[in-house]
Each structure stands twice: as structure tokens, then as C-alpha cells.
Amino acid sequence: MEQREQIVSLGKGTSTSEGGKKPELFRLNSEYRYAIAIDIGAEYLVGAITNFSCELIGEPIYKNATEATYEETVQMIYEIVEMLLRTSEAATESICGITLGCDGIVDMDKGIISCSAHKKTWAKNLKIRKDVAEKLKKLDLNCEVYVDNGCRYIGFADLLCTDTRQYQCIATIYTTKEFLGGSIIQKGHLLKSANGFMGEFGHNIIDPKSKVRCECGNYGCLEALVSEKNLIQILNEKRVQYPDSIFNTSDLEADMEHIFAAAMEKDVLAGKILSESAEYFAISIHNMMMMFDPEMVIIQGEYARAGEDFLHEICKRVTQLNVFGLDRIPHISLSKVRNTEDLLKGYAYFSILNYIAEKEPYR
Ligand SMILES: [Zn+2]
Missing domain, CATH: 3.30.420.40 (ATPase, nucleotide binding domain)
Structure with a gap:
């Protein structure tokens, strides 16, 4: 497990009062992987990148999306991902997942926005996961893109408490x-x-x-x-x-x-x-x-x-x-979770947990 650098050794701890062998202590390696979280809101898109411990690396990026068409939104998602990668200097191969949260009814398995609640002019059944993945090909990413109603991912923000x-x-x-x-x-x-x-x-x-x-x-x-x-x-x-x-x-x-x-x-x-x-x-x-x-x-x-x-x-x-x-x-x-940054950590936590379950199930 340690070979994969998911955890790092902290050395020997102290024995209990009953004595015995000193325990080997480990901590999660925060730099092991990174997760990208993007919320597609009614007025703006906001994206952030976190490390493997769900801590934000740098400031979130906002883009005005009040009048944005679906196609413009997909383009903005690409721009946010590109900018987050560039500013955080996280290697493309270290990204373990991109989580897109929106409103309305979403088919998470198929990655389809069945019906947006805020974006009344958008068509029904938009294949956003496919469209975003297509756009992101230029960035040479090799990670899952998750799509769901943002409320689900926000649930994960409290799991960090x-x-x-x-x-x-x-x-x-x-x-x-x-x-x-x-x-x-x-x-x-x-x-x-x-x-x-x-x-x-x-x-x-x-x-x-x-x-x-x-x-x-x-x-x-x-x-x-x-x-x-x-x-x-x-x-x-x-x-x-x-x-x-x-x-x-x-x-x-x-x-x-x-x-x-x-x-x-x-x-x-x-x-x-x-x-x-x-x-x-x-x-x-x-x-x-x-x-x-x-x-x-x-x-x-x-x-x-x-x-x-x-x-x-x-x-x-x-x-x-x-x-x-x-x-x-x-x-x-x-909930004690209050600000946008903490909500985005919930998005990131969702993809990190999925990554651990799917790619590294030995944990
Ligand atoms: Zn109703």
C-alpha cells in the first residue's frame, strides 16, 4: 500500500501503558491525487481543485454564466479545468476525478441532464458527461467525469465533519x-x-x-x-x-x-x-x-x-x-458547512471516495 504512496509513514509511535511493540504510524498522502469540483449554478460556474485530503489548492475560479447556452457552459467547464491545472501545477495524471454538479433532474449513470431547473432555454436530455469528456481530450486527462444534481455532492461536505x-x-x-x-x-x-x-x-x-x-x-x-x-x-x-x-x-x-x-x-x-x-x-x-x-x-x-x-x-x-x-x-x-469552498470540498470528496472504491479497493 505504501508503495503506491497513498499513505506515508510517520515513523514509530509510543507504546501503550501496558507496554508492547511500538505502533507504526501513517497518514494519508495529500499529494497522492487531486480532484476537480465544478458547480454549474444559475448565475455562475465555480470550480476548484483539492488535494487527496480534500483541502483546496488555491482560490476557486468563477465564471459568469447567467445567459450561457449549454455549449458555452461546456466550453467554460473546459476553461476552468485548464486554468485549475495550470495554476495548481497538479500533473494531469494525478487527477482522480472531475465532479460536475448542476440543478434539476440528472441521470448520474448515463451522465445526462434530463431537465435543468434554472436553465429554461436548455434542451432536455443533454449528454453533458460525454460532451465535457470530449472537450477535455485536449488536456490528456485520464479520469472519471461525474455528473449529478449538486445537492447530492453537497451531502458529502458534511461527511468531512x-x-x-x-x-x-x-x-x-x-x-x-x-x-x-x-x-x-x-x-x-x-x-x-x-x-x-x-x-x-x-x-x-x-x-x-x-x-x-x-x-x-x-x-x-x-x-x-x-x-x-x-x-x-x-x-x-x-x-x-x-x-x-x-x-x-x-x-x-x-x-x-x-x-x-x-x-x-x-x-x-x-x-x-x-x-x-x-x-x-x-x-x-x-x-x-x-x-x-x-x-x-x-x-x-x-x-x-x-x-x-x-x-x-x-x-x-x-x-x-x-x-x-x-x-x-x-x-x-x-449542517455546520457554510461557504462555497466547503461545498466544493463535498464535490471533491465524492470523487475521491469513488476513486478509492473503484481503483484501489484494497483499502
Ligand atoms: Zn415539486
């Missing part, structure tokens, strides 16, 4: 102001998906009689119910009942951030709104338990900032929904 290591099956729910997606990660690997819907918790129908319409065309989806737009809608409907709320006594803008902050300051109206959101998350987590029975559920993104009261409310409601009075619920937590 030590407090998740004890759990074998983890469900992650990534939230933005408008969108919600996630992943089911079992023993470090994404659960396979037949049609690209695995982890699309945003489209769990929580309330089929709801009048809140989702982007997907259905009513009462989790994504639509917990979106910023719906929080503001609920606030405007209920505000007359709470004259003492900060949203009535000041000109504070009604947005997600201020609703979270007001709830933390015990504003009753904000608390009611978040409690409604907690109910929707709890129903979704309950349904998730009946399908995948995860040991841990991590809420990432915007709602990770919603505060401890919000988390307690979810745990309370999931417990109340428990079947047959069995007091068994997953460990539910709010």
Missing part, C-alpha cells in the same frame, strides 16, 4: 431560498437512482390539498411549502393577528433571513411561520424514515441557519409521528 463518521446511512436535505434537494449516502456512497429522482425530497408531496404550486407542476411539494416565497405569503396572511410582531412594529423587510432572526429573538409571528416549516420538514423526514430509515438526517444550506428552536421543533414533530409509539428517530442536525 467528524461527528458524522459514526453513521452508516445519512440523509441530507440541501435548501436554498427557492430549491430543495438532497441525498441518501450509505457507507460513503450515493444510493443508486433509476430515473434521477433519488434525493429529490423537494418534490415529496407533503400536503396534496395545498394551493401552493411547485415549479415541478404539482401542489404541496416540500420545496414550495418551505420556500422563502411561501414563508412571506404565510407572514402576510398571519401578520394582522400579531400586532406586536417586529414585522408590524418596524419596517423590517419580510424575507427568510429576517424571519429566522426574528424567530431566534422569540418573535411570536416568526416562530409560528418557522413552526409550520418544521412541520413540513418533519413529515418529509418521517416519510424518508419509512423508505430509507437513515441513522442521521442533516439539514444543509439556508435552513441550517434557522436555529436550535427550529431543530427542536422538527425533532419533536418527527417523534410524535413515530409509528406504533416506538421512540426511534434518526439523529437530526443542522
Whole structure:
């Protein structure tokens, strides 16, 4: 194993208090391989390169992609990879994987964007893995190109935190102001998906009689119910009942951030709104338990900032929904991952784990 330089020796350690042979100590060789991570967002593309320990080498590279066509996006991906290789001075043969994360429905096995959520002008069923691999031929890379909904890769960002290591099956729910997606990660690997819907918790129908319409065309989806737009809608409907709320006594803008902050300051109206959101998350987590029975559920993104009261409310409601009075619920937590750099580390970690599993299964 050491011959391949995946790990390096740190020499002899000290014996235990009972004595015995001194242990040989090793650490992962950070320079063994490198991984490239690219997020294809609605407004920009951002790419970064990490070493084998998932540490970023240099600054992420951003490219404006607001109006970009699909073809222009593929070209920008090539330019980012080329620039990352040049600036990091990582050898092309040391790249173990390139991870492309986008939005919408993605067939990860075929490497096809079935339907982009943000890029309304893009065609359906775009063979992005094939197109990017074709473009990258010029760079003489010999590595896998992975494509999936970015929410799945973001799940891996929390796997880098030590407090998740004890759990074998983890469900992650990534939230933005408008969108919600996630992943089911079992023993470090994404659960396979037949049609690209695995982890699309945003489209769990929580309330089929709801009048809140989702982007997907259905009513009462989790994504639509917990979106910023719906929080503001609920606030405007209920505000007359709470004259003492900060949203009535000041000109504070009604947005997600201020609703979270007001709830933390015990504003009753904000608390009611978040409690409604907690109910929707709890129903979704309950349904998730009946399908995948995860040991841990991590809420990432915007709602990770919603505060401890919000988390307690979810745990309370999931417990109340428990079947047959069995007091068994997953460990539910709010993610500590905050910035783009850390999310990209999740992308990189996905390809590093795949590389280890596929190329070097002896580990
Ligand atoms: Zn939906």
C-alpha cells in the first residue's frame, strides 16, 4: 500500500501503558491525487481543485454564466479545468476525478441532464458527461467525469465533519431560498437512482390539498411549502393577528433571513411561520424514515441557519409521528458547512471516495 504512496509513514509511535511493540504510524498522502469540483449554478460556474485530503489548492475560479447556452457552459467547464491545472501545477495524471454538479433532474449513470431547473432555454436530455469528456481530450486527462444534481455532492461536505463518521446511512436535505434537494449516502456512497429522482425530497408531496404550486407542476411539494416565497405569503396572511410582531412594529423587510432572526429573538409571528416549516420538514423526514430509515438526517444550506428552536421543533414533530409509539428517530442536525469552498470540498470528496472504491479497493 505504501508503495503506491497513498499513505506515508510517520515513523514509530509510543507504546501503550501496558507496554508492547511500538505502533507504526501513517497518514494519508495529500499529494497522492487531486480532484476537480465544478458547480454549474444559475448565475455562475465555480470550480476548484483539492488535494487527496480534500483541502483546496488555491482560490476557486468563477465564471459568469447567467445567459450561457449549454455549449458555452461546456466550453467554460473546459476553461476552468485548464486554468485549475495550470495554476495548481497538479500533473494531469494525478487527477482522480472531475465532479460536475448542476440543478434539476440528472441521470448520474448515463451522465445526462434530463431537465435543468434554472436553465429554461436548455434542451432536455443533454449528454453533458460525454460532451465535457470530449472537450477535455485536449488536456490528456485520464479520469472519471461525474455528473449529478449538486445537492447530492453537497451531502458529502458534511461527511468531512467528524461527528458524522459514526453513521452508516445519512440523509441530507440541501435548501436554498427557492430549491430543495438532497441525498441518501450509505457507507460513503450515493444510493443508486433509476430515473434521477433519488434525493429529490423537494418534490415529496407533503400536503396534496395545498394551493401552493411547485415549479415541478404539482401542489404541496416540500420545496414550495418551505420556500422563502411561501414563508412571506404565510407572514402576510398571519401578520394582522400579531400586532406586536417586529414585522408590524418596524419596517423590517419580510424575507427568510429576517424571519429566522426574528424567530431566534422569540418573535411570536416568526416562530409560528418557522413552526409550520418544521412541520413540513418533519413529515418529509418521517416519510424518508419509512423508505430509507437513515441513522442521521442533516439539514444543509439556508435552513441550517434557522436555529436550535427550529431543530427542536422538527425533532419533536418527527417523534410524535413515530409509528406504533416506538421512540426511534434518526439523529437530526443542522449542517455546520457554510461557504462555497466547503461545498466544493463535498464535490471533491465524492470523487475521491469513488476513486478509492473503484481503483484501489484494497483499502
Ligand atoms: Zn415539486
